[in-house]
Amino acid sequence: MSYAIAQNSPQSSPIDGLWVLLVPEGNEKVPMVARSANGIFLLAFRTGHGARKFMSDSSIDGAEPRMVLPASAPSVLDLATGRGASAVLVDYDAATQNYRSAVALA
Numbered sequence: 535m536s537y538a539i540a541q542n543s544p545q546s547s548p549i550d551g552l553w554v555l556l557v558p559e560g561n562e563k564v565p566m567v568a569r570s571a572n573g574i575f576l577l578a579f580r581t582g583h584g585a586r587k588f589m590s591d592s593s594i595d596g597a598e599p600r601m602v603l604p605a606s607a608p609s610v611l612d613l614a615t616g617r618g619a620s621a622v623l624v625d626y627d628a629a630t631q632n633y634r635s636a637v638a639l640a
Contacts, residue, residue: 554576555594576610620638
């Protein structure tokens with residue numbers, strides 16, 4: 535079975551239907567981003583199970599998995615790009631440092 539992320543169009547975003555982890559930052563929860571030598575990336579997952587597994591494996595305190603709905607996608611993307619994210623890594627595995635796909639946030 536093959537999976538693909540929908541092309542960006544005026545009515546969709548590259549993260550619609552994906553799951554992100556919201557982590558505490560100050561008095562609010564913001565989408566989790568990861569820093570690497572190649573930049574800063576928003577972490578997203580195809581399933582809630584994948585998001586919860588990453589959260590559990592990484593021992594992230596206070597994180598909450600959330601599905602990105604079309605109505606919430608713009609604010610998630612604004613928060614992520616405001617924190618320096620330039621792309622989305624889908625299904626990142628911290629143990630192997632592999633991911634399923636990457637989508638630029640242009």
